[in-house]
Amino acid sequence: MVPLQFDPGDQVVVRGDFPIGHFRTPVYVRGCRGVVVRYLGHFENPETLAYCLQTNLFALFKVRFRQQDLWDEYTGSAVDTIDLDLYENWLERG
């Protein structure tokens, strides 16, 4: 198996793209900076699976974001975070 692109603790940026189709990367994290928490396994690519097309396996990573980094007017606490499970094709080294 190809070595994983990211290790826990790596800073990443979510691709800031807005293509048309089926994606499991919410718009609110696109272009945002987070930290890889852990590798979750390889899963079928949902983007082609959604159209019943042949899929390949993508590495899935748990990525943690600070709420303050996501929302300009975040009113909660500075310690608050949000975790998302994101496929490797949406992550770039940050």
Added chain:
Amino acid sequence: MDSVGHDHNHPRQSDDKIRFYYQILGQALKELLIEKRIISASEIQLAMEKREAATPANGAKVVARAWLDPKYRKRLFTDANLAVAEFGLELPTTRLVALENTPKIHNVVVCTLCSCYPRDLLGLPPAWYKNKAYRSRVVHEPREVLKEFGTLLPDDLEIRVHDSTADLRYLVVPMQPSGTDDLGEEVLRSLVTRDMMIGVALADRAG
């Protein structure tokens, strides 16, 4: 008016209308699948009964055991699928992850993209979990949303929202209420509610 050469408004389709449309579509699909012998009516019935048999009592068994037995707790946070299988809950197509509430971290679960939910452990999701209001708000104002559920948390407690965006499903394991150390497993189970396992309620409130 919104654009040139477009001087009338399109009324938004009501949720009822959309629901009605998908009901018809679902019914047609079901009839076709049966007619083509891809799946039988009784198989559909069995699958629905199995789906409806799952209730939050399943999750409560897991949480109560995690409160009582430190070794089970460790297994649950190491491999939740294996740990819930000990209660006969086999989740062949779902990767389950248990999230540990601690004095420093409070976990809350949402699916902003649809309504992913650990159905085998919690049954069918409540209507509010599927509503746009909860799904859009809890990711950017979790403290306000939790407050509306009666859950007030101090500022130094980290609120960690988990957006189930992919193939994993999440179960929150609330902290055991204080003063319940002497209670037996059956009683502890009765203290665990669905909302605690989604992360919008604290176990202490029910104690």
